[in-house]
Amino acid sequence: xxxxxxxxxxxxxxxxxxxxxxxxxxxxxxxxxxxxxxxxxxxxxxxxxxxxxxxxxxxxxxxxxxxxxxxxxxxxxxxxxxxxxxxxxxxxxxxxxxxxxxxxxxxxxxxxxxxxxxxxxxxxxxxxxxxxxxxxxxxxxxxxxxxxxxxxxxxxxxxxxxxxxxxxxxxxxxxxxxxxxxxxxxxxxxxxxxxxxxxxxxxxxxxxxxxxxxxxxxxxxxxxxxxxxxxxxxxxxxxxxxxxxxxxxxxxxxxxxxxxxxxxxxxxxxxxxxxxxxxxxxxxxxxxxxxxxxxxxxxxxxxxxxxxxxxxxxxxxxxxxxxxxxxxxxxxxxxxxxxxxxxxxxxxxxxx
Amino acid sequence: xxxxxxxxxxxxxxxxxxxxxxxxxxxxxxxxxxxxxxxxxxxxxxxxxxxxxxxxxxxxxxxxxxxxxxxxxxxxxxxxxxxxxxxxxxxxxxxxxxxxxxxxxxxxxxxxxxxxxxxxxxxxxxxxxxxxxxxxxxxxxxxxxxxxxxxxxxxxxxxxxxxxxxxxxxx
Numbered sequence: 001x002x003x004x005x006x007x008x009x010x011x012x013x014x015x016x017x018x019x020x021x022x023x024x025x026x027x028x029x030x031x032x033x034x035x036x037x038x039x040x041x042x043x044x045x046x047x048x049x050x051x052x053x054x055x056x057x058x059x060x061x062x063x064x065x066x067x068x069x070x071x072x073x074x075x076x077x078x079x080x081x082x083x084x085x086x087x088x089x090x091x092x093x094x095x096x097x098x099x100x101x102x103x104x105x106x107x108x109x110x111x112x113x114x115x116x117x118x119x120x121x122x123x124x125x126x127x128x129x130x131x132x133x134x135x136x137x138x139x140x141x142x143x144x145x146x147x148x149x150x151x152x153x154x155x156x157x158x159x160x161x162x163x164x165x166x167x168x169x170x171x172x173x174x175x176x177x178x179x180x181x182x183x184x185x186x187x188x189x190x191x192x193x194x195x196x197x198x199x200x201x202x203x204x205x206x207x208x209x210x211x212x213x214x215x216x217x218x219x220x221x222x223x224x225x226x227x228x229x230x231x232x233x234x235x236x237x238x239x240x241x242x243x244x245x246x247x248x249x250x251x252x253x254x255x256x257x258x259x260x261x262x263x264x265x266x267x268x269x270x271x272x273x274x275x276x277x278x279x280x281x282x283x284x285x286x287x288x289x290x291x292x293x294x295x296x297x298x299x300x301x302x303x304x305x306x307x308x309x310x311x312x313x314x315x316x317x318x319x320x321x322x323x324x325x326x327x328x329x330x331x332x333x334x335x336x337x338x339x340x341x342x343x344x345x346x347x348x349x350x351x352x
Numbered sequence: 353x354x355x356x357x358x359x360x361x362x363x364x365x366x367x368x369x370x371x372x373x374x375x376x377x378x379x380x381x382x383x384x385x386x387x388x389x390x391x392x393x394x395x396x397x398x399x400x401x402x403x404x405x406x407x408x409x410x411x412x413x414x415x416x417x418x419x420x421x422x423x424x425x426x427x428x429x430x431x432x433x434x435x436x437x438x439x440x441x442x443x444x445x446x447x448x449x450x451x452x453x454x455x456x457x458x459x460x461x462x463x464x465x466x467x468x469x470x471x472x473x474x475x476x477x478x479x480x481x482x483x484x485x486x487x488x489x490x491x492x493x494x495x496x497x498x499x500x501x502x503x504x505x506x507x508x509x510x511x512x513x514x515x516x517x518x519x520x521x522x523x
Contacts, residue, residue: 041373043376043386044372044373044376044377044386045369045370045372045373045376046372047372047375047376047386047387047388048376048386048387048388049376049386049388049390052390313366313369313370314366316369317365317366317368317369318362318365
């Protein structure tokens with residue numbers, strides 16, 4: 001096991017640091033996204049100011065909301081499958097924590113790193129589908145069940161274009177290790193020019209678009225929010241949840257938005273790195289200056305905020321797809337596009 | 353086959369929300385700001401004909417009960433008695449007038465239809481745009497004639513008549 005932040009610590013201290021780091025890496029983006037985008041940007045886009053009373057510009061509103069949810073009664077339907085019902089939100093949140101585990105934040109600032117990183121994160125991201133299906137089925141409510149099934153259908157449909165979009169990056173990088181993908185993007189040259197490294201968004205722009213659309217659908221954000229359609233399904237699989245368990249669903253939704261934005265920035269935007277040639281670093285991560293362990297997470301956070309900003313902007317702008325349109329869009333538009341993208345990438349990879 | 357969504361329209365949609373955000377964030381001095389008002393700190397001025405609350409001009413009321421009878425919710429409670437008033441001319445017989453004892457409107461029941469204001473033949477009821485009279489207890493929404501009379505001050509002047517219109521008698 002590699003050391004965290006290049007400091008030699010006993011195993012228990014490392015574990016503690018990792019747990020703390022993971023919690024921060026999940027909760028901090030979730031809180032920031034909810035305040036900055038859900039409370040503020042959405043209000044501005046609707047020509048209102050949003051929460052203004054709790055703290056300066058309503059910045060403490062989130063704590064008020066969390067306090068409110070924690071006070072609420074934990075209600076379960078009489079005929080619900082209680083163990084499954086109670087476990088489902090945790091499964092959804094767990095998938096977020098498992099996702100953040102492979103995201104590299106700096107040369108040494110990562111929770112874990114292995115060669116099947118991309119494979120792992122694509123596999124783990126579907127666990128949330130399981131949790132949502134569990135929630136929908138165990139609620140003993142037909143709206144919840146309908147929402148859960150819609151979610152399952154949608155997440156499976158959009159999992160495919162996401163996998164195929166990521167494949168383009170994997171082909172170009174020649175590795176599935178996320179850390180190696182970051183290093184490669186920051187050390188590669190564009191026709192011999194090292195100025196800005198080689199972020200894969202330049203060559204994989206189509207892949208990036210398909211990935212972001214698929215992420216939007218995976219997160220069930222608005223153009224694709226058929227599963228939680230509040231006006232017809234009363235929030236779908238979340239209908240029967242209240243209090244703390246609803247809060248977990250809520251945190252998971254926005255934390256996953258943040259984590260997927262992190263993954264997108266790792267795969268397409270160069271991750272935590274600045275172009276290595278600026279400081280004379282080589283492809284070996286040991287040559288990267290130690291301050292990147294602090295700077296890297298900040299760079300990642302900035303990129304994440306930009307990407308989640310786009311996700312939320314789209315969410316606040318568009319109306320909802322119909323179920324058949326949604327499925328048709330995934331199977332008939334996104335998957336062919338990403339297949340063509342893979343083919344072109346493979347041909348160009350061999351050609352150059 | 354329904355018309356397919358076009359990409360430029362989608363981008364235009366993003367532009368609409370972005371422009372609204374920019375407009376909201378623009379300082380008030382430059383003509384920006386939100387469409388909403390931060391209510392307890394600053395108050396919105398309702399339109400002049402807003403149906404806020406019904407005010408009563410007690411002197412005009414003859415306790416004829418037309419309003420109470422036309423009220424769909426039966427939320428107006430009127431009690432009155434007859435009184436002898438001095439005659440109009442010297443040597444005449446004393447007049448009988450209806451004196452108002454009680455005129456209550458239960459705003460917990462009122463549905464702001466305004467039929468009582470329309471039906472009043474003596475111009476005793478008026479719409480006022482005043483809206484801040486919520487109460488913690490529902491029973492406290494029953495307001496008596498003194499309270500209704502106080503609201504008379506908030507009733508705006510009737511707008512000027514159009515040219516050629518017949519002038520209405522008295523307020």
